[in-house]
Amino acid sequence: MTLTISPPAPVEAPPAEVPRPRRRPSVRRAFAYLLLVVLSVAVLVPFAWMVSSSLKLDAEVFSVPIRWIPAEFHWDNFTRIWERIPLVTYLRNSVFLSLVITALQVLTGSFAAYGFAKVRFPGRDALFLAYLATIAVPWQAYMVPQYIIMQKAGLVNTHLSLILLQAFGAFGVFLMRQYYLTIPDELSEAARLDGLSEYGIWARIILPLSKPALASLALLTFVNTWNDYMGPFIYLTDNKLWTIQLGLRSFVGLYDAEYAMIMTGSVLSVLPILVIFLLGQKYFVQGIATSGMK
Known part of the structure; x- marks a missing residue:
């Protein structure tokens, strides 16, 4: 009896994938x-x-x-404006106020937001809602009482009046709290078990994880402070204390205005904001998108 061994069947190659047609963008x-x-x-x-x-x-x-x-x-408009008004003084005052107020708002906003997001205490949510409701109150409603307080304290015509009034902001607390809620509570709980204080948790764990939100808050605060006109207009009377926004008013006369000079000063005042926004655009978009405000 003879055994016949048949050769193995050839392995068929898998069918080549047919390239799919590119989808046209929808209407x-x-x-x-x-x-x-x-x-x-x-x-x-x-x-x-x-x-x-x-x-x-x-x-x-x-x-x-x-x-x-x-x-x-x-x-020559960009050279003559430096001779017409003390633009260096105005820019220096704007930079000083913007940097100081931004630093204070980031510090106070991030610290208060940590208490509202990661610390449990009776009435926490009610207190946060009450504090957040102050955003709905127009500034014109308490503008006069604020001025009277600053006048009684002898702070009118000083930069300190603007710094104290703008060092705290409910919007910054809201922005940072929304971002802190995305950070797992297990990190804070583990740090507490290791003996880390609440200040240490905030400084060594929460803040390093919140760089996008901090950058967003810093950018928004800096822009708002830089473009503020009514605050310096009300509290600053000395020309040496004026900001760039207030200094451009020098080109507005009783019967006419030098619009070309105003536009030249406006372009110069926009350039620092444009540079800062371009440098921090990545963190700004990321912070807004992850804080529930998109």
């Missing part, structure tokens, strides 16, 4: 992109007009129709 996505482009142009148009006006003469700023590209570029 909804195209409409979303178009809407974003329109909104971006709407935001950039005033800035472009400001830059264009800073290179014109006063009579050309409000010409009809609008001339977006000046017939003659007056670059």
